[in-house]
Amino acid sequence: MEELQESELGSQEYWDNRYKEEIENFQDHGDPGEIWFGEDTVERLIKWIEKNETATKESKILDVGCGNGMFLIELATEGYTNLFGVDYSKDAITLAKSIAQKQGFEIQYSECDILEHLDGQFDIIHDKGTYDAISLNANIKEFRGKYLENVHKALDPNGFFIITTCNWTKDELNEHFRNHFVCVDNIPTPQFQFGGKTGNTVTSLVYRKI
Template sequence: MQCRICGSEGVHRTYTVKEMMMGQLEEHEYFQCNQCQCLQITTIPSNLGDHYPSNYYSYVAPNSQGGAKQSLIRFRDQYAATGKNVVGKALQLLSPNAKLTTLRPLKLTKDSRILDVGCGAGLLLHSLREVGFKNLLGLDPFNQDLIQYPNGLRIEKRDIFSETGQWDVIMFHHSFEHMPEQQATLKKVFELLAPNGTALLRVPTVTSYAWQHYGVNWVQLDAPRHLFLHSVESIKVLAKQCGFKLDNIVYDSNAFQFWGSEQYEKGIMLRDNNSWAEHPEQSIFSAAQIKEFEKRAQELNSLNQGDQAAFYLRKPS
């Protein structure tokens, strides 16, 4: 087997992983490169689209609410994304928007040109649009059709290879690991970015406690949808191949790595009725246990051992 990232050939360790989100229980083989440590599916399924049903989580549309509650959400999201808004700072502490927080190192302005690839219904972009960002576009080839929101945001049904505009930020929030053409995709990103532009890759990572501890029961393996589970080393290799400089890594894992993986160990699918994701009141976990999992996740993030991270790749000027 040859690693699709670094090209290393030889004997790589293999793993048999079951599809556990939807409960299909199909078995898929993965191998972990003995050089760059990227964990990758051995054979990409020809029917990959069948593993994204209409109730897949990223297709859920934003829940638009009016009145005072919506104003408070805007304050919170403005602070999460930019670090500005005193009221939003307090709200972020009470009810954090972790996805938007990963945008803060980008030092965005309301004029920043932002492309979100593989964004599903575009929840994150919708939040940015609501707080005043105007130059936004989402792409997702798996959507049913074009999405046009009342606030002007467009989510187009196509992939990045058809894009021709120039962007300051191109981001992949847990979508890059789903893409078969890793080098071709990132080279296209490099082409579309303005000088000193940034590619933001938020992905699960095998450079983590969760992969080492849970192995094939690690919830973020998500076979067969996750085709590549990168290590820090494999991201460095990929960035160099495509002309980028890796500027920063921010670990942003949460309690999911624990409760999801512990459920899988016990044979509880993510969409089961007694899954914490579906019916917390029927779950095997208490709210106190979930809170403890969240605390442990933050500790792992501080040690650079969380099971997901944001990688900031800069295009040199």
């Protein structure tokens, strides 16, 4: 299996420094920071959840590597009430909590390295750019196993795992995930670039537990 070239985006230090700056921007100008892969992508993901017959406004939804939490803010805006976000960067969680508080939403955020553990059971687990970031670490081979094991364990047997990536194709993800998840849908996405690669197509895929 071919891996990506290591990059600083695969290290916690990078994200800690980045969110420190984003907290300052939020405090100074109210700017929540980056919407990874753009608002179009977020809209399409939320539309998919809204159309899904088994998802309700009370579905328990976890965003892994939630960053500033803007995906969960969009879900809260649409009336979803059972929302959780985890990130290993303490500053990301501080930023996400400040944004949710300012907007008057109750979202449960906690600091957590998803490669260490993921507690609870969720109807939907969402990842936008987090597996991409993890894939840019030199230890990806070991990390991939931990990521898959923890996400698989935390997903309800009838739940959905939705992942958006710009570094992997559908075939590659299917190959990485084949012992844990099966792909059940492909959400159309616009073009974007990330992590040194240009012209990549963003891929949003929906998986169910094997």
